[in-house]
Amino acid sequence: MMESDNISRSQQVVSGQGTDHRVALITGANKGIGFEIARQLARAQVTVLLGARDSARGEAAAVALRSEGLDARFVHLDVSDAASVQHAAAIIGGWYGRLDILVNNAGINDAADGPPGSADIDAAKRVFDTNFFGPLAVTQAMLPLLRQAPAARIVNMSSTLGSLASNGDPASPYYGVRPIAYNASKAALNMLTVTLAEELRDATIAVNAVCPGYVSTDLNGHTGYLSPQDAAATPVRLALLTDASVTGRFISAEGDVPW
Ligand code: NAP
Secondary structure, X not given: OOHHHHHHHHOOOOOOOOOOOXXXXXXXXXXXHHHHHHHXXXXXXXXXXXXXXXXXXXXXXXXXXXXXXXXXXXXXXXXOOHHHHHHXXXXXXXXXXXXXXXXXXXXXXXXXXXXXXXXXXHHHHHHHHHHHHHHHHHHHHHHHHHOOOOOOEEEEEOOXXXXXXXXXXXXXXXXXXXXXXXXXXXXXXXXXXXXXXXXXXXXXXXXXXXXXXXXXXXXXXXXXXXXXXXXXXXXXXXXOOOOOOOOOXXXXXXXXXXX
C-alpha cells in the first residue's frame, strides 16, 4: 500500500461542494507555477488533485489550498516512476472514474546540462526522464480517465526554449540560452502536443502546449520577472477551454509561439 492510500482516508476534502464537478490533475503542484495553476483552477470551482513526488510537500500544498476554502487533494505522483504513475491513475479512477483536465507541469533543469558540445549525457537523460518521458507516461496512464470526461483538456507546460525557431533566431530574446537537454526535452514535449492533439481530435480532447514566460521560481533561482500567479493565467485558460477546436497549439500570454 502506498502512502497516498492512507492520506486519502485521513484528509478532509470538500468533495463536490461548490464545485462544477470537473476534476483536474496538476503534476508538480506542490510549488511554483503548478501550485498557482491548482489554486486558480480551484478558484474556478474545479476539484484539483495536486500531484507531488514528496508526500509531505504535496500534502502541505493541499492543506494550504483547503485552508483557503478550495477543493484540493494531494495525490502521490513521481512522473519519472512508472509504478507511481500507474498507482496515481488507479487512485484517481477509484475516486472519480474520470479526469477532466490534465496539466503536465512537473519539470526540472540540471546543473550539469549545458551546450550541446559539452553537456553531461547522464544529466540529459535525467532531464528527459522528467520533462518528456514523464508527461508521456502520465498522459498514457490518464487517457482512459480523460476519455471518460465529456470534454477533457490536456495542457503541457513547455517553454519557448523548446522552440526550434527561437533557438535559430538571433533576434529572439532566448537565442543563446542553450541547455541542450532542457531545450530538447521541451521540443519533444511540443511534438507530443501536436501528435497527441491529432490522435485525439475525434475524441474532442484538446491538447495544447504553453510557455508561461520567464517566471520567478526555484527552477531558475527566482531570476524570472513574472510571478507564478501571473504565469498561471494562460495554462488555466487553456485548461478551461470551451472550444475543442483550439488544439495542437503552442501558446503564451502574447499569443502563438513559433514551433
Ligand atoms: P519549480 O518551482 O521548480 O517546480 C517544479 C515542480 O515540479 C515541483 O513541484 C517539483 O517537485 C516538480 N517535479 C520535479 N520533478 C518531478 C517528478 N519526477 N515528479 C513529480 N514532480 C516533479 O518550477 P516551475 O518554474 O514552477 O516549473 C513548472 C513548469 O514550468 C516546468 O515544466 C518548467 O519547465 C516550466 N517552465 C518554467 C519557466 C520558468 O521561468 N520558471 C519557464 C518556462 C517553462 P519538488 O518540489 O519535489 O522538486
